[in-house]
Amino acid sequence: MSLCSEIRERLRALVYRHREDAELAEEIRFHLEMAAAQHVREGLPEDEARRRAALAFGGVEAVREQWRDARGVRPLEDLVADVRFALRTLRRTPGFTAVAVLTLGLGIGANTAIFTAFDALLLRALPYGDTDRLVAISLAPQSSASKAALVELRTPNPALADVAGYSKWEFALTGRGEAEMLVGALVSANLFDVLGVGARVGGGFVPADGTPAGGQTVVVSDGFWRRHFAADPRAIGRTLVLDGVPRTIVGVMPPGFAFPSQDVALWVPAPIDPAADDYAAAYLTLIGRLRPGATGAQATAVVGAVARRLRAAAPDGYPERFGRDVMVGSLRSALLGDARPMLLLLLAAVALVLLIACANVGNLLLARAGTRHRELALRMALGATRARVVRQMLTESIVLAVLGGGAGLLAAGAGARLLRRALPAALPQVAGIGVDLRVLAFALGLSLAVGVLFGVVPALRASSREVQGALKEGGRQPAVARPRLLETVIVAEIALALVLTTAAGLMLRTIWNLAHQDPGFARAGVLTLRVSLPADRYAAPARIETFYADIIGRIAAMPEVDTVGAIHLLPLGGNNWGSKLHVEGRPLPTDGPAPEVDWRVASPGYFAALGIPLVRGRGFSAQDRSASPPVALINRTAARRYFPGENPVGRRVRTDFEDEGAWATIVGVVGDTRDQNLREPPRPQLYRPHAQVPHGSMTLVVRTTRDPDAQARPIRGAIASVDANVPVSQIQTLSRVASDSIAQPRLLMGLLTAFAVLALALGAVGVYGVMSYVVGQRRHEFGIRRALGAPTGEVFRLVLARTVRVSLAGVGLGLLGSFAIGRALSSRVYGVGAVDPVTSGAVALLLVAVALLAGFVPAVRASRVPPMIALREE
Amino acid sequence: MSVDRSDLLQGTLELLILKTLSLQPMHGWGIAQRLAQMSRGAFEVQQGSLYPALQRMKRRGLVRAEWRQTENSRRARYYELTLAGERQLAREQDSWRRIATAVEWVLDWRGGLA
Numbered sequence: 001m002s003l004c005s006e007i008r009e010r011l012r013a014l015v016y017r018h019r020e021d022a023e024l025a026e027e028i029r030f031h032l033e034m035a036a037a038q039h040v041r042e043g044l045p046e047d048e049a050r051r052r053a054a055l056a057f058g059g060v061e062a063v064r065e066q067w068r069d070a071r072g073v074r075p076l077e078d079l080v081a082d083v084r085f086a087l088r089t090l091r092r093t094p095g096f097t098a099v100a101v102l103t104l105g106l107g108i109g110a111n112t113a114i115f116t117a118f119d120a121l122l123l124r125a126l127p128y129g130d131t132d133r134l135v136a137i138s139l140a141p142q143s144s145a146s147k148a149a150l151v152e153l154r155t156p157n158p159a160l161a162d163v164a165g166y167s168k169w170e171f172a173l174t175g176r177g178e179a180e181m182l183v184g185a186l187v188s189a190n191l192f193d194v195l196g197v198g199a200r201v202g203g204g205f206v207p208a209d210g211t212p213a214g215g216q217t218v219v220v221s222d223g224f225w226r227r228h229f230a231a232d233p234r235a236i237g238r239t240l241v242l243d244g245v246p247r248t249i250v251g252v253m254p255p256g257f258a259f260p261s262q263d264v265a266l267w268v269p270a271p272i273d274p275a276a277d278d279y280a281a282a283y284l285t286l287i288g289r290l291r292p293g294a295t296g297a298q299a300t301a302v303v304g305a306v307a308r309r310l311r312a313a314a315p316d317g318y319p320e321r322f323g324r325d326v327m328v329g330s331l332r333s334a335l336l337g338d339a340r341p342m343l344l345l346l347l348a349a350v351a352l353v354l355l356i357a358c359a360n361v362g363n364l365l366l367a368r369a370g371t372r373h374r375e376l377a378l379r380m381a382l383g384a385t386r387a388r389v390v391r392q393m394l395t396e397s398i399v400l401a402v403l404g405g406g407a408g409l410l411a412a413g414a415g416a417r418l419l420r421r422a423l424p425a426a427l428p429q430v431a432g433i434g435v436d437l438r439v440l441a442f443a444l445g446l447s448l449a450v451g452v453l454f455g456v457v458p459a460l461r462a463s464s465r466e467v468q469g470a471l472k473e474g475g476r477q478p479a480v481a482r483p484r485l486l487e488t489v490i491v492a493e494i495a496l497a498l499v500l501t502t503a504a505g506l507m508l509r510t511i512w513n514l515a516h517q518d519p520g521f522a523r524a525g526v527l528t529l530r531v532s533l534p535a536d537r538y539a540a541p542a543r544i545e546t547f548y549a550d551i552i553g554r555i556a557a558m559p560e561v562d563t564v565g566a567i568h569l570l571p572l573g574g575n576n577w578g579s580k581l582h583v584e585g586r587p588l589p590t591d592g593p594a595p596e597v598d599w600r601v602a603s604p605g606y607f608a609a610l611g612i613p614l615v616r617g618r619g620f621s622a623q624d625r626s627a628s629p630p631v632a633l634i635n636r637t638a639a640r641r642y643f644p645g646e647n648p649v650g651r652r653v654r655t656d657f658e659d660e661g662a663w664a665t666i667v668g669v670v671g672d673t674r675d676q677n678l679r680e681p682p683r684p685q686l687y688r689p690h691a692q693v694p695h696g697s698m699t700l701v702v703r704t705t706r707d708p709d710a711q712a713r714p715i716r717g718a719i720a721s722v723d724a725n726v727p728v729s730q731i732q733t734l735s736r737v738a739s740d741s742i743a744q745p746r747l748l749m750g751l752l753t754a755f756a757v758l759a760l761a762l763g764a765v766g767v768y769g770v771m772s773y774v775v776g777q778r779r780h781e782f783g784i785r786r787a788l789g790a791p792t793g794e795v796f797r798l799v800l801a802r803t804v805r806v807s808l809a810g811v812g813l814g815l816l817g818s819f820a821i822g823r824a825l826s827s828r829v830y831g832v833g834a835v836d837p838v839t840s841g842a843v844a845l846l847l848v849a850v851a852l853l854a855g856f857v858p859a860v861r862a863s864r865v866p867p868m869i870a871l872r873e874e
Numbered sequence: 875m876s877v878d879r880s881d882l883l884q885g886t887l888e889l890l891i892l893k894t895l896s897l898q899p900m901h902g903w904g905i906a907q908r909l910a911q912m913s914r915g916a917f918e919v920q921q922g923s924l925y926p927a928l929q930r931m932k933r934r935g936l937v938r939a940e941w942r943q944t945e946n947s948r949r950a951r952y953y954e955l956t957l958a959g960e961r962q963l964a965r966e967q968d969s970w971r972r973i974a975t976a977v978e979w980v981l982d983w984r985g986g987l988a
Contacts (some may be wrong), residue, residue, distance in 0.1 A: 023941075024925070026949070027924070028922075058923065062923035063925055067926045070927075070930040
C-alpha cells in the first residue's frame with residue numbers, strides 16, 4: 001500500500017475502531033455457527049457440536065489480538081490501554097511508586113535545573129544580529145587594545161567587515177535627585193552597527209558621535225528607560241549629566257538587549273582623536289563582524305598583520321612578541337569566560353546523579369518483575385506476543401519516568417531560581433534562566449529516555465523465554481533478576497558515587513584553601529567605599545587633593561576609626577592597571593619581555609589601614625606633595641624581580657601612565673598583596689602617592705575599632721559634610737570583597753557538594769535495597785546449608801564475603817574514576833593534588849560500610865528463620 | 875495424514891488462501907472448508923488464524939473484503955482476490971514449485987555427478 005492509503009487506513013481504523021471490532025466479532029460468530037451447524041448435520045448433539053467448533057477455531061481472544069496486530073493500528077490504542085494499565089499497576093504498589101518517583105524526580109529535576117542555565121547561557125541565541133559572524137578579537141593574551149589599534153583594524157580588509165571597541169565604566173549620574181553611580185560602557189560609535197541591533201526608540205549613534213567634534217550623546221538600556229523615564233518616548237532628546245558632562249539621550253535599546261553584560265545601563269560614545277592623550281592607551285575590548293564567507297583563520301591572519309604593523313610604527317609601545325598571539329574567537333565564549341567549563345562540569349555531575357537514580361529504579365523494577373512473573377506468563381500464554389509484553393512494561397517504566405519528571409520540574413523551577421540569583425549578574429542572559437518551553441521539552445525528552453534506559457532490561461528479562469519456562473515447571477519464584485546483573489549495577493553505582501563525592505571534596509578543600517589563603521592584607525574590620533568626584537566641579541588636581549585630604553582627615557578623627565587610607569583600585573576588586581616599568585639607566589630588553597608592574601595610586605594611610613607591612617625604607621608621608629619630588633613605593637615581588645640582590649631605594653622609575661620625564665624615586669618597599677585573585681601568586685606592584693597623582697575616583701579603606709558596617713552611615717555623613725553631591729558607592733567590608741572574589745568557585749562547590757550528597761544518598765539506598773534483595777533470594781540456599789549442619793556464622797561469612805567483594809569492586813572502579821576527575825579538575829583546584837586520599841578514603845569507607853550493613857541485616861534475618869521453613873519456601 | 879500446525883508457515887498459509895480464493899470469492903468459513911477439502915484432510919488449519927492472515931493480505935492489497943448475503947440470507951464477509959493477488963499467486967506458485975523440485979533432487983540423491 002502506498003503511504004497515503006496506509007495513513008488513510010490507519011486513521012480509518014482508529015476512527016472506526018468499535019465498528020471494526022463489532023464486525024470481526026460478527027465474522028467469528030458466523031464462522032462458529034456454521035462450523036457448529038456442520039457438526040450437527042454430521043450427527044453430533046448441539047453442545048458437543050459447538051464445543052468441537054470452538055476447539056477447531058482456536059482461542060478467540062488470541063485471534064482477536066492477532067487480527068488487531070495485522071490491522072496495524074495497535075500502537076495508538078495499545079498505548080492508551082498500556083498507560084491506563086500502567087497507572088493502575090503503579091497505584092496498587094504505592095510504596096514502590098513513591099520511592100521510584102522521588103528518586104527519578106531528584107535525578108531529572110537536578111538535570112533540568114542545570115539545563116536551564118546551560119540553555120540560557122550556552123544554547124540560546126545571543127540578542128544580537130547574525131551572531132555566527134560576531135567574534136571577539138584579542139591582540140595579546142589578557143590585554144586590552146587602544147583606539148589606535150581599533151582605527152587600524154577598521155581599515156578595509158578582506159576578513160572583517162567592521163570592528164568596534166568597548167570598555168565598561170562607572171558613570172556618576174547627577175542632577176536627578178541623589179547622585180547615583182551607574183554601570184555603563186564607553187563604546188565606539190559603531191558598536192551597535194557591528195552587533196546588528198538598532199535602537200528601538202530614537203536613532204542611536206551616528207558616525208559623527210565618534211569624532212572629537214561630535215555631539216555629547218548617550219544611548220540607554222530598556223530597563224533604565226523604564227526606571228527613570230517610565231518608558232516615555234519623549235525621553236529622546238532629554239539630557240543626562242554623566243561624570244559632569246551633559247549628554248543627550250539619542251536612543252533606547254530594545255528590551256532583552258544587553259552588552260557586554262546585564263548590568264550595563266547606558267552606552268557613551270568614545271571620541272577617537274589621534275591627537276588625544278588616550279589614543280594609544282589600551283583599555284578597549286574589541287569585537288568584530290566577519291565578512292560573509294570569511295573564516296576565523298582569515299580574520300586571525302588579518303589581525304596579526306595589523307598588530308605587527310602597529311608595533312613597526314611604534315616599537316617602544318608594544319612588547320616584542322606582539323602580533324604573534326592574536327586570537328579571534330567566539331563572542332559567546334569571551335563574554336562567558338569561566339562559566340562555560342563550570343556549567344559543563346555541573347552538567348556532567350548531574351548526569352552522574354541521574355545515572356545512579358536510574359540504576360536504583362532499574363534495580364527496583366527488576367526485583368519487582370520477579371514478583372509479577374506469574375501475571376506475565378499468563379498473559380503470554382493467552383497469546384500476547386513477547387514484543388507486546390515488553391512494550392507494555394516499557395510503557396510502565398516510561399509512565400514512571402514521566403511522573404518523576406513532573407515532580408522533578410518543581411525542583412527544577414526552584415533550582416533555576418537559585419541559579420539565577422547565584423550566578424554573577426554580569427553574565428549575559430542570566431536573567432533569562434527559567435523554565436520555559438525548551439526546558440519543558442528537555443525534561444520530557446529526558447524522562448522518556450530515562451524510562452527506556454532503566455525499563456528495557458527488566459522488561460526483556462521478565463519476558464524472556466527462560467523465565468516463562470520456569471513458570472511452566474511450577475517451580476518457585478525464578479530469579480528474574482540475576483544476582484550478577486544486580487551486583488554489576490551496584491558496582492557501577494558505588495563507583496559513580498565515589499567519583500562525584502571526590503569531585504565535591506576537591507572543590508570543598510579548594511574553597512577552604514582559598515578562603516584561608518593569606519592575601520597579604522588584613523581582611524577583617526575594614527570598610528571600603530568608592531568615592532567618585534564629578535569631573536565638572538573637580539577639574540583641578542589641587543581641588544581633588546584638598547577634597548581627599550579633607551575627608552580623610554575628618555574620617556580619621558572619628559572615634560571608631562583606627563586608620564583610613566585611599567587606593568584607586570581595591571585589591572581583589574577585579575580591576576587592574578598594568579604598565580611597563582622603565583628603570584632609569586636600564587634600557588628595555590630587546591630580547592624577551594619588558595618588566596611590567598601593576599600600577600596603583602594610594603594615600604599614606606592605605607598601607608596601615610590594610611596592615612601591609614613596610615619592609616624597607618619609608619612609606620608615603622605628608623611631605624610627599626605635588627610640589628615635592630615624585631616618589632614611589634614598590635612591593636617585595638617587584639623588588640625581588642627587578643632589583644635582585646640590590647637595594648631599590650633611591651633608584652628612579654616610571655611607568656607609561658605618566659609623562660616621559662616623570663621619573664619617581666623609590667623610597668621604600670612594602671609587603672606583597674594578592675591583588676588580582678587569591679589563587680595567583682603576588683604580582684609586582686608600584687604605588688604613587690595620591691597627593692602627587694590626584695585621581696578623582698578612589699576607594700576609601702577604613703579600619704574601624706568595631707563593626708565596620710555600623711560605621712557606614714557616619715562615614716558617609718563625614719563625606720557629605722564636605723560635599724553632599726559626591727556619589728559614594730560600593731560600600732562593603734573588605735572581607736566581603738575577598739569572599740566575592742571566590743564566589744564562583746564557591747557556587748560550584750556548593751552545587752557539587754549538593755549533588756555528591758544526593759549521589760551518596762541514592763547510592764546508599766540502592767546498595768541497601770539490592771543487597772537485601774539478593775540476600776533474601778538466597779534464603780532457600782541458606783536454609784539448606786543450615787539444615788545440613790553449617791553453623792550460623794558461616795552464613796554470615798558467605799554474605800559478608802560477597803558484599804565485600806562487590807563493594808571493593810565498586811570502590812576500585814570509583815578510585816580510577818576519581819583519579820581521572822582529579823586530573824580534569826586540576827585547573828580549578830587549589831592546594832590539593834589530583835589524588836585526594838582523604839576524601840576518597842572516607843567515602844569509600846562509608847560506601848563499604850553501607851553495603852556491609854545492607855547485607856548484614858537480611859543475613860541475620862535469614863539465619864534466624866528455622867531451616868525447615870526456609871526449605872519449604874516456594 | 876495430518877500436518878502439525880507449527881509446520882505451516884505463515885507464508886504458506888497465505889499461498890493456500892490465495893489459491894482457494896482464486897477459484898471464487900468466499901467467506902472465512904468457506905475458505906477453511908475448501909482448504910480441508912482440497913488438501914484431502916491434511917490441512918486442518920487452526921481456523922482462527924485465517925482471519926489475521928486475511929487481514930494482513932488485505933493490507934497488502936492482495937484481497938479485498940465485502941459484506942454480502944449468503945445463500946441462507948445471512949450476513950458474512952466475503953474475500954476476493956485482487957489483480958495484485960492474482961499476480962502474487964502466480965509468483966508464489968512458481969517459487970514453491972521450484973523449491974519443491976530442488977528439495978526432491980536433494981532427497982533423491984544417490985551419489986555421483988548429475
